[in-house]
Amino acid sequence: MPPDHVLDDYVDPYDDPAARGHRHGPLRVGLGGPVGSGKTALAAALCRTLGQEYDLAVVTNDIYTTEDADFLRRNAVLPDDRIEAVQTGCCPHTAIRDDITANLDAVELLEGRHPGLELVLVESGGDNLTASFSYGLVDVQIFVVDVAGGDKVPRKGGPGVTASDLLVVNKTDLAPLVGADLDVMRRDSAAVRAGKPTFLISLREDPAATEVADWVRAQVRARVAAHA
Amino acid sequence: MTAALLALADSRLPAGGHTHSGGVEQAIAAGVVSDPRSLETFLRRRLTTSGSTAAGLAAAACRTAGGPRTGAAPAPAGDRVAALRALDREAEARTPSPALRAASRQQGRGLVRVGRRAWPDPVWDDLPAHPHHPLALGVAAAVAGLAPGDAAAAAAYLSITGPATAAQRLLAMDPITVAVVTARLGDAVDEVSAAAVPDADGWLPAGTDPLLDLLAEVHADRTDRFFAS
Ligand SMILES: Nc1nc2c(ncn2[C@@H]2O[C@H](COP(=O)(O)OP(=O)(O)OP(=O)(O)O)[C@@H](O)[C@H]2O)c(=O)[nH]1
Ligand SMILES: [Mg+2]
Numbered sequence: 001m002p003p004d005h006v007l008d009d010y011v012d013p014y015d016d017p018a019a020r021g022h023r024h025g026p027l028r029v030g031l032g033g034p035v036g037s038g039k040t041a042l043a044a045a046l047c048r049t050l051g052q053e054y055d056l057a058v059v060t061n062d063i064y065t066t067e068d069a070d071f072l073r074r075n076a077v078l079p080d081d082r083i084e085a086v087q088t089g090c091c092p093h094t095a096i097r098d099d100i101t102a103n104l105d106a107v108e109l110l111e112g113r114h115p116g117l118e119l120v121l122v123e124s125g126g127d128n129l130t131a132s133f134s135y136g137l138v139d140v141q142i143f144v145v146d147v148a149g150g151d152k153v154p155r156k157g158g159p160g161v162t163a164s165d166l167l168v169v170n171k172t173d174l175a176p177l178v179g180a181d182l183d184v185m186r187r188d189s190a191a192v193r194a195g196k197p198t199f200l201i202s203l204r205e206d207p208a209a210t211e212v213a214d215w216v217r218a219q220v221r222a223r224v225a226a227h228a
Numbered sequence: 229m230t231a232a233l234l235a236l237a238d239s240r241l242p243a244g245g246h247t248h249s250g251g252v253e254q255a256i257a258a259g260v261v262s263d264p265r266s267l268e269t270f271l272r273r274r275l276t277t278s279g280s281t282a283a284g285l286a287a288a289a290c291r292t293a294g295g296p297r298t299g300a301a302p303a304p305a306g307d308r309v310a311a312l313r314a315l316d317r318e319a320e321a322r323t324p325s326p327a328l329r330a331a332s333r334q335q336g337r338g339l340v341r342v343g344r345r346a347w348p349d350p351v352w353d354d355l356p357a358h359p360h361h362p363l364a365l366g367v368a369a370a371v372a373g374l375a376p377g378d379a380a381a382a383a384a385y386l387s388i389t390g391p392a393t394a395a396q397r398l399l400a401m402d403p404i405t406v407a408v409v410t411a412r413l414g415d416a417v418d419e420v421s422a423a424a425v426p427d428a429d430g431w432l433p434a435g436t437d438p439l440l441d442l443l444a445e446v447h448a449d450r451t452d453r454f455f456a457s
Contacts, residue, residue: 066451087453087455087456089247089248089249089394089454090455091246091397094246095247098242099242099243099244099245099246099247101341101342102244104341105244
């Protein structure tokens, strides 16, 4: 065998004990998507629906203010010490994908404060269709778009639409008002998502986000099973 | 070893630097920085005060950590812990602003997180959990096989590149103009880092700037900020 094929004492540099630890920590769920699509509304809904079931916390990545964190506090879905806001240095996308340091700090702070934590939601700053989370930060990601952006959005694609673990098309209640065809959105999403799920929902009509909450429960179960 | 130095000074290194403006966000809000000329003045001032201090601390930490090119006999681990702790206190004493202390420790932790995986070495365990950034940088340089002068160069260089990028984003400046500003400061960066390397007596630079301290304190109280510092 050529010497460069002898791997007997090979130490895998990618096998990170910290990352292994992370797999035993809370499930980290990324909530990404364009500005105003309903990421905070979904985070609030999940907190309301799952807050009694799981020990959970939220990290927000507002571009500019602490608007999202304040919304979650105001709506009393989560106590203050379970919400951390991260400053993204004018670059929300970098903070969730290219250099996730500030978000990791926030997650670790929450984990340190609440050692029993089971679920952490990380809301990205509103960005565009190319925004996606690094899997160094989250275990699974939900991409939230809305009907008001037009029924072309799934067709335009981008990593959020095509590669997210769950695509949520929110605000179906607005479809008749903006002339969006939900069947087209459903069909176009299916065409680019290679079997991964897409839910068309209205948080206005279902403030509990029933379907999405069920999906998150399934992710938590899958994770617990994988590490049992 | 040039590649390791380039890696340490590269803004691609995911250590969290991009969320810090080095005071530029508040300098812009206060009207201190508004165009290329005032940016250059601000950066030169930062380089020769806190930049020089950071460079000296980084070089000292590099020498303390030991390593093939640090010119130091390997110290027993216990001594190293104590020496790095002493340097951390020196950094604290040179950073009067609580906001800047927090920003430095936050960036130090970010660098340790990536550094200990990119350049694994037991020396990382000798640092406090949230070391001041120059200490983390010095240790990273040592374990990456660099010399104290390299650690100083990286610290001096980073003291202007982070804020320059922040200014470019906040003022929507022409990125080429900002590149010109930083290129013009190249010689000054070299001079500052060369002068900052501590001599055998362990003398460390102690430049600070009350303007930077004040900007940082005002900035920390704002709720409408893009940058962590
Ligand atoms: N009609 C309708 N409005 C909705 C629905 N979901 C959210 N909204 C509204 O859409 C607006 C934006 O919702 P947010 O949850 O703040 O959106 P976001 O994605 O967090 O926005 P950014 O964080 O600013 O990017 C708010 O006024 C919500 O009340 C929905 O299902 N139907
Ligand atoms: Mg939001």
